[in-house]
Amino acid sequence: MKTGGQLIVEALEANGTDRIFCVPGESYLAVLDALHDSAIRTFVCRQEGGAAMMADCQGRLTGQPGICFVTRGPGATNASAGVHIAMQDSVPMILFIGQVASHAKEREAFQEVDYVRFFGDIAKWVVEIDDASRIPEFVTRAFAVATSGRPGPVVISLPEDMLTSEVEAPQALPHTPVETYPGRAELDALEMLLNGAKRPFVILGGTRWNEDAVARMRAISEAWSLPVGCSFRRQMLFDHLHANYAGDVGIGINPKLAARIKAADVVLLIGGRMGEMPSSDYTLLKSPYPDQALVHVHADAGELGRVYRPTLAINASPSAFVEAFAKRKPTAEPSWADETAKTHAAYLDWSTPPETGPGAVQMGPIMNYLETALPDDAILTNGAGNYATWVHRFHRSRRFATQAAPTSGSMGYGTPAAVAAKALFPERTVVAFAGDGCFLMNGQEFATAVQYDLPIIVIVVNNGIYGTIRMHQEREYPGRVVATDLKNPDFASLARAYGGHGETVEKTADFAPAFERARVSGKPAIIEIKLDPEAITPTRTMTQIRDKA
Ligand SMILES: Cc1ncc(C[n+]2csc(CCOP(=O)(O)OP(=O)(O)O)c2C)c(N)n1
Numbered sequence: 001m002k003t004g005g006q007l008i009v010e011a012l013e014a015n016g017t018d019r020i021f022c023v024p025g026e027s028y029l030a031v032l033d034a035l036h037d038s039a040i041r042t043f044v045c046r047q048e049g050g051a052a053m054m055a056d057c058q059g060r061l062t063g064q065p066g067i068c069f070v071t072r073g074p075g076a077t078n079a080s081a082g083v084h085i086a087m088q089d090s091v092p093m094i095l096f097i098g099q100v101a102s103h104a105k106e107r108e109a110f111q112e113v114d115y116v117r118f119f120g121d122i123a124k125w126v127v128e129i130d131d132a133s134r135i136p137e138f139v140t141r142a143f144a145v146a147t148s149g150r151p152g153p154v155v156i157s158l159p160e161d162m163l164t165s166e167v168e169a170p171q172a173l174p175h176t177p178v179e180t181y182p183g184r185a186e187l188d189a190l191e192m193l194l195n196g197a198k199r200p201f202v203i204l205g206g207t208r209w210n211e212d213a214v215a216r217m218r219a220i221s222e223a224w225s226l227p228v229g230c231s232f233r234r235q236m237l238f239d240h241l242h243a244n245y246a247g248d249v250g251i252g253i254n255p256k257l258a259a260r261i262k263a264a265d266v267v268l269l270i271g272g273r274m275g276e277m278p279s280s281d282y283t284l285l286k287s288p289y290p291d292q293a294l295v296h297v298h299a300d301a302g303e304l305g306r307v308y309r310p311t312l313a314i315n316a317s318p319s320a321f322v323e324a325f326a327k328r329k330p331t332a333e334p335s336w337a338d339e340t341a342k343t344h345a346a347y348l349d350w351s352t353p354p355e356t357g358p359g360a361v362q363m364g365p366i367m368n369y370l371e372t373a374l375p376d377d378a379i380l381t382n383g384a385g386n387y388a389t390w391v392h393r394f395h396r397s398r399r400f401a402t403q404a405a406p407t408s409g410s411m412g413y414g415t416p417a418a419v420a421a422k423a424l425f426p427e428r429t430v431v432a433f434a435g436d437g438c439f440l441m442n443g444q445e446f447a448t449a450v451q452y453d454l455p456i457i458v459i460v461v462n463n464g465i466y467g468t469i470r471m472h473q474e475r476e477y478p479g480r481v482v483a484t485d486l487k488n489p490d491f492a493s494l495a496r497a498y499g500g501h502g503e504t505v506e507k508t509a510d511f512a513p514a515f516e517r518a519r520v521s522g523k524p525a526i527i528e529i530k531l532d533p534e535a536i537t538p539t540r541t542m543t544q545i546r547d548k549a
Helices: 004-014 026-036 048-062 074-088 132-147 160-164 184-195 211-224 255-262 318-325 337-350 363-373 387-394 414-424 436-451 467-476 491-498 508-521 542-548
Strands: 019-022 041-044 066-070 093-099 125-128 153-159 200-204 228-231 245-249 266-270 293-298 312-315 379-382 430-435 457-462 501-505 525-530
Touching: 004 026, 004 132, 004 160, 019 048, 026 066, 026 093, 026 153, 026 160, 041 436, 048 066, 048 074, 048 093, 048 414, 048 436, 066 074, 074 093, 074 153, 093 132, 093 160, 125 132, 132 153, 153 160, 184 266, 184 293, 184 312, 184 318, 200 211, 200 255, 211 318, 245 255, 245 337, 255 337, 266 318, 363 387, 363 508, 379 387, 379 414, 387 430, 414 430, 414 436, 414 457, 430 436, 436 457, 436 491, 457 491, 457 508, 467 542, 491 501, 491 525, 501 508, 508 525
Parallel strands: 019 041, 019 066, 066 093, 093 153, 125 153, 200 228, 200 266, 228 245, 266 293, 293 312, 379 430, 430 457, 457 525, 501 525
Antiparallel strands: none
16 A cells, blocks of 8 residues: 555656656645655745746656646746747656645635646646546656647646545556658658759757767768758757858847748748747748658647648657658769758858947857857756747857756746756756856755756846837837836846855956956856947947837
8 A cells, every 4th residue: 555645756757757746735645755765856946936937847858757846826936937948949848736625625715726637738638536546647748748749838737635535556667759750751851852953951950859860960061062051959969060050040130140041942841830929920830831852750739731831741759750761862962962061151151140239248259258168068947038049149159958948038047947957967058058147046045046056147138128018119119118127136246145146247358367267156146247228239229229210
């Protein structure tokens, strides 16, 4: 006989879980107690949104579900911020929620929420377990659902009395991974299309990639001289210094790259969904009928034909697809090789930061410095805000599992993600980028970094405004500023108050030594960059945007 709490922990162990992220609650004490006897490492966090984002980051970088435990009601609603990210970003994750006891249900008991309804639209699957003997079945299924097809978050509600009940249950078994392979007919059809193409283009996106798959994709690109772009915030899928790298198919796309994609005759979209952001609001590829012959490779059949009618639909995971297609070679020297080289030259030009800009701190030289100071395997995280443009446009990503940034555009992601990344890869440099607004959405997780001795470096780009929204405001309603001014704490003092290392950068030359001091401090660090609010984009000032409106 075992308690529900013990069965949950055993089922997690059977599925290879080595850590969980949580904020404790009285609703799931039986699970916490079972964790006491387990080798699973428990990371206690400061807010459930941060805990869920850590779990998301774990899933994003490893492909295995990140696990998060929260309490009912406010714990669950806080965690929903991370669940939404995992859903939009196709990341495997399992959120466990302590639920009110069975006798209290449907009375709007203390902190009672119906999770099936609450998470219905933002989770891949939501279930409440009423009978503890079925825990092995549901937990194993949760791993299968979270990782198969298009990965996503699963939410499991755990009534308190179910967790304390003692039952007999079958021994939990690990889930069986589900793979989707391309058929020979699809591979033949693609080979024919590419052999007949004049201006093909490849876009990589989504999840279910790994280091081997990225290496195979590189080999395919070389064999066929294919230009390759990475979808919004999926830049770790192709080496940016490779001669075939074409650029970031994201927000504020290089106009030359957009023109190149529009002029393509065949677009091979692997793993991505080509949503509103990467498609420049569905204009790069027209929905529902693209101008180009679209070959869409996706692990979920439901995504094929959902937004675009593909010429050729291939229901396969990116990793299975590249493994199969790597064996196919062109019949003749590709005619587009010269153009692929030109596209890369245009990328290099576009990703060279400006040396100057308004104010005493220039982000361009700071990005140049980071490009030389950061090892290739450094992990960069961020949330949402104009500051992220500097990272996405000017950081030349080299390797897989080096990026954690929400395609869902959620603020507050960078700091908790950095904590999870550093816990996963303690030997690697982990840098979180945040705006002043973004940081204060989940900056409390800096305390988690201090608690677990995880020396992340958080770069807070402080312009004293919710800059992205101010920019939109000035463009749409010039001169009518509402709700976008911020009065901020001294971020360096804040870092020290938490027990970390703090630096303030007021001019460009301050940055390199501040970064070095942060690195050798061995402590979690915050480097505040005081950026002129005029420097709202790499190329246009706030005044120029207002004046043009
Ligand atoms: C959770 C969340 N809330 C609100 C928004 C809307 N939003 C997008 S960017 C932004 C401002 C970001 O400000 P900051 O982090 O200071 O960066 P900046 O744009 O100034 O560089 C806001 C409020 C969002 N994307 N996510």
